[in-house]
Amino acid sequence: MWHAPATNSWRRVRCSLRERVSPLREADPILIVGAGMAGALTALRLGRAGYGVRIFDRHSHPRPTFRAEKLTQDQIEGLRELGALEAFEQANWGAVATRQSPDQLHDLSNCGARHEAWLDALWNLWPSSVTFTPTAVDAIYPDRERPCVRLSTGETVFGRLVVVASGTWLGADSGLDLDYEIVSPRHSVCVGLSLAKSDDGPGEVVEAPPGSALSYVSFIPMDDELRLNIFTFDPDDAGFLPALKADPIKVLSHAMPNIAAKLHEAVVTRPFEIRIVDLKRMKSPAQDGVVVIGDAFATVCPASGTGMTKVIADVKALTEIYAPRWFATPGLGSDKIAQFYADPHKCAADALALKRSINGRKSVLGETPYWRARRLVGRFKRGLELAAAQWGRPAARPFGISTRRGADT
Numbered sequence: 506m507w508h509a510p511a512t513n514s515w516r517r518v519r520c521s522l523r524e525r526v527s528p529l530r531e532a533d534p535i536l537i538v539g540a541g542m543a544g545a546l547t548a549l550r551l552g553r554a555g556y557g558v559r560i561f562d563r564h565s566h567p568r569p570t571f572r573a574e575k576l577t578q579d580q581i582e583g584l585r586e587l588g589a590l591e592a593f594e595q596a597n598w599g600a601v602a603t604r605q606s607p608d609q610l611h612d613l614s615n616c617g618a619r620h621e622a623w624l625d626a627l628w629n630l631w632p633s634s635v636t637f638t639p640t641a642v643d644a645i646y647p648d649r650e651r652p653c654v655r656l657s658t659g660e661t662v663f664g665r666l667v668v669v670a671s672g673t674w675l676g677a678d679s680g681l682d683l684d685y686e687i688v689s690p691r692h693s694v695c696v697g698l699s700l701a702k703s704d705d706g707p708g709e710v711v712e713a714p715p716g717s718a719l720s721y722v723s724f725i726p727m728d729d730e731l732r733l734n735i736f737t738f739d740p741d742d743a744g745f746l747p748a749l750k751a752d753p754i755k756v757l758s759h760a761m762p763n764i765a766a767k768l769h770e771a772v773v774t775r776p777f778e779i780r781i782v783d784l785k786r787m788k789s790p791a792q793d794g795v796v797v798i799g800d801a802f803a804t805v806c807p808a809s810g811t812g813m814t815k816v817i818a819d820v821k822a823l824t825e826i827y828a829p830r831w832f833a834t835p836g837l838g839s840d841k842i843a844q845f846y847a848d849p850h851k852c853a854a855d856a857l858a859l860k861r862s863i864n865g866r867k868s869v870l871g872e873t874p875y876w877r878a879r880r881l882v883g884r885f886k887r888g889l890e891l892a893a894a895q896w897g898r899p900a901a902r903p904f905g906i907s908t909r910r911g912a913d914t
């Protein structure tokens with residue numbers, strides 16, 4: 506729960522500042538806190554639509570961060586509709602594209618890139634109407650006329666709307682009276698790991714529920730490495746992470762006997778990164794002049810593969826429908842902001858992400874007869890696949906694994 510700042514003195518400062526800068530009122534920019542996927546895409550869309558935008562991030566360049574590293578087909582479509590796909594294509598193919606003819610390139614849904622490479626390319630697409638300030642925002646103050654942010658430098662910046670896209674940051678002293686519901690604490694553990702590329706490695710994204718110690722693994726071919734995203738739903742399994750850290754290839758081979766032979770000679774090229782994720786979502790009512798999007802609104806289980814889908818839905822609703830509608834009449838009261846949170850497409854994307862996140866965990870740890878039966882059927886199917894692979898039948902996909910994530914949750 507965040508607490509509003511001591512308000513009387515703050516209101517006085519705000520009023521005197523407002524009077525001093527009121528001639529600039531029409532030119533007030535839209536302020537965006539955070540230049541991750543949600544903030545960067547919003548800045549791109551609003552900047553291209555001709556709005557003045559100021560975007561703030563605590564980092565001056567996208568720094569290495571373990572987040573979404575591949576895209577699903579519907580996310581690719583969404584990014585195309587947002588006019589942002591070229592950034593992702595450039596980051597995924599980059600140098601490879603100059604070496605190979607287009608028909609030799611992976612389908613974009615079948616290769617990946619480091620998250621920061623996508624962001625870097627995206628930041629480069631911002632038009633000149635977007636001004637980037639590499640400074641952390643310390644506090645955000647709602648207001649129906651002129652909301653504002655206080656920067657870590659002490660400067661206060663007023664805008665016509667504040668878009669909060671700061672991911673999981675929103676400190677208790679953020680100034681917003683926001684309240685979160687923790688839907689599932691320590692919901693899942695995600696591990697990122699890089700292997701040297703080899704000739705017999707997968708040529709496309711392979712996703713597999715190994716069905717034992719690990720809950721889920723994605724193999725993602727990148728330009729210069731084979732990336733693994735490993736998910737498990739049991740953060741309290743004390744033995745798992747140390748074992749993975751000590752010998753990742755051994756743990757993977759044990760959990761996935763069908764690919765053990767291929768992993769045998771794999772070389773780990775980068776130390777792995779671990780994220781433990783809480784599922785949480787905002788439950789506060791809307792506030793004047795401030796809208797919260799992306800992970801700052803609700804987090805998802807990374808294994809659900811729906812984080813980017815949710816970001817895209819938020820950015821579309823905000824930039825295509827609500828921002829233009831809100832600015833057509835004066836004032837940005839909480840009643841207007843509430844329209845965004847009730848948008849049917851946004852709500853559907855949030856609901857899907859939540860359902861997949863919850864069901865993904867239940868499919869591994871659920872104790873009801875339904876989930877137990879599903880696990881049994883899953884094990885049976887995997888046994889058949891393994892047998893088919895051993896008997897030399899051509900595998901449906903590289904590594905003999907055919908299950909795509911999210912298909913049945």
Ligand SMILES: Cc1cc2nc3c(=O)[nH]c(=O)nc-3n(C[C@H](O)[C@H](O)[C@H](O)COP(=O)(O)OP(=O)(O)OC[C@H]3O[C@@H](n4cnc5c(N)ncnc54)[C@H](O)[C@@H]3O)c2cc1C
Pocket residue numbers: 538539540541542543544561562563564571572573574575640641642643670671672673674695780782798799800801805807808810811812813814816
């Ligand atoms: C390990 C992992 C794997 C994932 N894999 C997938 C996947 O395969 N598919 C998928 O669809 N989704 C995936 N997700 C989810 C997806 O990455 C997120 O939903 C998405 O990146 C959220 O973007 P965002 O912009 O809302 O937040 P973030 O990416 O967290 O960006 C927030 C930005 O705000 C900045 N910031 C924070 N506080 C401040 C401040 N006070 N002042 C200024 N700037 C600030 C940060 O520096 C950052 O740049 C994964 C997530 C994780 C953690």
